[in-house]
Amino acid sequence: MNIFTVLTKDERTHGRIGRLELPHGTVETPMFMPVGTNGTVKAMHHRSVEDIGYRLILANTYHLYLRPGTDVLESYGGLHRFSSWKHNILTDSGGFQIFSLAGLRTIKEEGVTFRSHIDGSLHHLTPEGVVDIQQIIGSDIMMCLDVCTPPEITHAQARDALEITTRWAKRSKMQWLSGTRKTDGALFGIIQGNFYKDLRRISALEIGELDFPGVAIGGLSVGEQRNVFIEYLGHTAELIDRSKPRYVMGIGTPDYILEAVSQGIDIFDCVLATRTARNGSVFTDDGMIQLKKARHAYDQDPIMEGCPCCACTSYSRGYLRHLFKTHEILGLMLASEHNLTYLYRLMEQVKAHIKGGSFDSFKRAYLQRYRISGGQPVT
Amino acid sequence: MNIFTVLTKDERTHGRIGRLELPHGTVETPMFMPVGTNGTVKAMHHRSVEDIGYRLILANTYHLYLRPGTDVLESYGGLHRFSSWKHNILTDSGGFQIFSLAGLRTIKEEGVTFRSHIDGSLHHLTPEGVVDIQQIIGSDIMMCLDVCTPPEITHAQARDALEITTRWAKRSKMQWLSGTRKTDGALFGIIQGNFYKDLRRISALEIGELDFPGVAIGGLSVGEQRNVFIEYLGHTAELIDRSKPRYVMGIGTPDYILEAVSQGIDIFDCVLATRTARNGSVFTDDGMIQLKKARHAYDQDPIMEGCPCCACTSYSRGYLRHLFKTHEILGLMLASEHNLTYLYRLMEQVKAHIKGGSFDSFKRAYLQRYRISGGQPVT
Numbered sequence: 001m002n003i004f005t006v007l008t009k010d011e012r013t014h015g016r017i018g019r020l021e022l023p024h025g026t027v028e029t030p031m032f033m034p035v036g037t038n039g040t041v042k043a044m045h046h047r048s049v050e051d052i053g054y055r056l057i058l059a060n061t062y063h064l065y066l067r068p069g070t071d072v073l074e075s076y077g078g079l080h081r082f083s084s085w086k087h088n089i090l091t092d093s094g095g096f097q098i099f100s101l102a103g104l105r106t107i108k109e110e111g112v113t114f115r116s117h118i119d120g121s122l123h124h125l126t127p128e129g130v131v132d133i134q135q136i137i138g139s140d141i142m143m144c145l146d147v148c149t150p151p152e153i154t155h156a157q158a159r160d161a162l163e164i165t166t167r168w169a170k171r172s173k174m175q176w177l178s179g180t181r182k183t184d185g186a187l188f189g190i191i192q193g194n195f196y197k198d199l200r201r202i203s204a205l206e207i208g209e210l211d212f213p214g215v216a217i218g219g220l221s222v223g224e225q226r227n228v229f230i231e232y233l234g235h236t237a238e239l240i241d242r243s244k245p246r247y248v249m250g251i252g253t254p255d256y257i258l259e260a261v262s263q264g265i266d267i268f269d270c271v272l273a274t275r276t277a278r279n280g281s282v283f284t285d286d287g288m289i290q291l292k293k294a295r296h297a298y299d300q301d302p303i304m305e306g307c308p309c310c311a312c313t314s315y316s317r318g319y320l321r322h323l324f325k326t327h328e329i330l331g332l333m334l335a336s337e338h339n340l341t342y343l344y345r346l347m348e349q350v351k352a353h354i355k356g357g358s359f360d361s362f363k364r365a366y367l368q369r370y371r372i373s374g375g376q377p378v379t
Numbered sequence: 380m381n382i383f384t385v386l387t388k389d390e391r392t393h394g395r396i397g398r399l400e401l402p403h404g405t406v407e408t409p410m411f412m413p414v415g416t417n418g419t420v421k422a423m424h425h426r427s428v429e430d431i432g433y434r435l436i437l438a439n440t441y442h443l444y445l446r447p448g449t450d451v452l453e454s455y456g457g458l459h460r461f462s463s464w465k466h467n468i469l470t471d472s473g474g475f476q477i478f479s480l481a482g483l484r485t486i487k488e489e490g491v492t493f494r495s496h497i498d499g500s501l502h503h504l505t506p507e508g509v510v511d512i513q514q515i516i517g518s519d520i521m522m523c524l525d526v527c528t529p530p531e532i533t534h535a536q537a538r539d540a541l542e543i544t545t546r547w548a549k550r551s552k553m554q555w556l557s558g559t560r561k562t563d564g565a566l567f568g569i570i571q572g573n574f575y576k577d578l579r580r581i582s583a584l585e586i587g588e589l590d591f592p593g594v595a596i597g598g599l600s601v602g603e604q605r606n607v608f609i610e611y612l613g614h615t616a617e618l619i620d621r622s623k624p625r626y627v628m629g630i631g632t633p634d635y636i637l638e639a640v641s642q643g644i645d646i647f648d649c650v651l652a653t654r655t656a657r658n659g660s661v662f663t664d665d666g667m668i669q670l671k672k673a674r675h676a677y678d679q680d681p682i683m684e685g686c687p688c689c690a691c692t693s694y695s696r697g698y699l700r701h702l703f704k705t706h707e708i709l710g711l712m713l714a715s716e717h718n719l720t721y722l723y724r725l726m727e728q729v730k731a732h733i734k735g736g737s738f739d740s741f742k743r744a745y746l747q748r749y750r751i752s753g754g755q756p757v758t
Contacts, residue, residue, distance in 0.1 A: 322461075
């Protein structure tokens with residue numbers, strides 16, 4: 001199953017432009033995916049997400065499995081029909097959420113047992129079951145159940161986790177190819193190995209041998225330093241077959257996105273764009289600004305000149321500050337729309353610069369301006 | 380200043396169609412106004428409010444005076460420019476909010492002293508000051524500061540309140556006509572008198588003599604029984620010059636709206652449409668339904684067949700229930716859009732039936748269907 005074609009390679013970095021063919025339409029990479037945990041990108045109309053240009057969003061298997069549950073999703077014929085989102089959906093495996101339930105879950109060879117964070121009810125999921133759930137959801141891209149590990153575990157612990165991840169990947173692939181719920185969705189493998197380069201290499205080889213239509217890099221962006229992230233991202237990305245689309249989870253600020261693109265990453269997602277928006281933090285080419293600050297009270301400028309989003313074309317920073325100070329939902333709506341518009345347009349610029357051979361200089365100039373002005377996320 | 384023309388009178392009720400000429404455009408009555416307390420109708424894009432058809436929204440003087448404050452509003456040249464709402468704005472006087480601050484406010488002849496519900500800071504407002512604030516806001520319709528009273532006060536207390544209300548109305552009118560901040564906005568008087576018919580009559584006469592361009596009926600819809608509301612509404616409405624637009628505050632369910640129209644009321648507003656929407660309660664011709672209920676989990680029908688709103692044309696009750704159960708903002712957005720669309724279309728029907736001479740039978744048939752199916756607001 002070959003769903004990916006590399007169209008253009010950047011000469012100075014590993015950056016590339018690709019075409020990804022999915023059941024709900026073809027998309028161009030590199031691309032950022034907005035996160036729609038429960039089948040809705042928070043504080044956004046589907047129409048607005050679509051109008052910005054997004055054609056692939058992420059939804060969370062763990063959350064959808066608990067609410068509304070697979071019975072409801074099955075009765076609607078999947079998440080596309082349930083949510084009226086017409087374009088592509090990628091679902092994670094739920095692994096990250098389940099493994100975050102410290103003290104509430106047990107991993108065995110067979111699968112994972114956990115308690116719901118909502119009502120404490122007991123659930124058991126196997127790699128096969130997770131593929132089934134994603135096929136009920138009707139995902140265009142599904143992920144294998146993997147074992148996520150926190151930073152600073154031992155080599156032996158990391159090795160155990162990656163070995164289970166490989167065995168689960170095999171079982172997932174078998175279920176995807178031969179299960180009773182077959183769909184047109186593609187199943188991606190996930191590379192683990194924590195912060196051990198030899199384990200990253202082993203995991204990349206083992207997942208590579210399974211020849212999934214796409215490969216994800218898991219276990220990064222979990223709190224490590226930026227230089228560690230870049231080092232392990234580069235190390236792992238290089239080990240993935242160049243003909244496969246590469247997906248890295250949890251990347252969502254402009255500076256991390258540009259690094260990921262440089263390393264040949266094609267797809268990424270992050271809640272940060274919409275989560276920080278709901279906290280009043282918005283992207284600009286000069287870094288993030290926090291709309292709640294008093295200095296914006298009389299500020300008649302838009303968040304960013306030239307941005308075509310609804311927030312920037314109609315409203316001032318002063319009005320947006322007022323909306324946040326009075327806890328008005330419109331503030332969350334407008335800031336979310338801005339941040340998603342910003343990232344979409346950043347990716348359009350990235351693609352244009354890769355095509356034009358100027359990505360590396362664009363990246364350097366962008367990062368200099370972004371960082372000088374203190375462009376760190378304000379969460 | 381004559382801003383109102385009665386175009387059509389209903390033969391069987393006091394219902395009528397009118398044209399109200401305001402600085403930001405002419406509107407047709409009877410009309411419902413969405414409430415935009417802080418200069419935003421909660422959980423709605425301005426564009427969506429406008430697309431439904433609304434051309435007059437209400438904003439709250441008390442809230443805007445505290446946040447963002449008159450300095451900010453003045454620097455923007457008023458609320459229209461600050462909020463980018465291009466159409467008309469009516470502001471209340473803040474009286475209702477201030478008098479709700481039990482224990483935190485003192486009424487004297489000069490004006491009212493109160494403490495902010497936000498930070499406890501002390502404020503003093505006079506009738507003149509309230510006109511000034513509304514002129515800084517740039518309201519198309521301003522209201523006189525009045526003394527609101529709760530139900531079940533004595534005749535003497537109610538009489539005192541209405542007497543101050545009349546004296547304040549005179550001072551407000553003087554400020555409106557001769558103040559330094561003159562705008563094109565119209566100032567409306569407010570009739571008080573609690574639940575005493577003789578006092579309602581006195582107040583209506585005194586406010587009537589001041590010849591405001593419009594008259595509001597205050598002190599109703601404050602928790603009294605439905606039949607008491609209808610009785611006092613009818614009694615007071617009859618005392619108002621028929622050539623004036625009549626405004627009653629706090630009316631927002633279909634059944635109360637139809638009663639108010641029957642009594643010759645031209646304008647009304649209520650937070651209920653949007654507040655209950657945010658709680659999952661939505662209007663239908665068969666009464667309100669609560670989307671959170673379990674029976675909607677598998678319900679693939681829209682809230683209401685034939686409704687052109689975004690919620691009804693794209694989403695099922697099942698998906699909306701899921702949004703409410705997972706506390707997703709899109710649920711609030713869609714339910715608000717539905718309820719405001721529903722009331723706008725109800726008013727369109729009302730006007731068509733007044734024009735066609737069938738309003739009374741429409742009202743009876745509507746109320747029968749609405750009530751039989753248990754159409755009580757679920758708050």
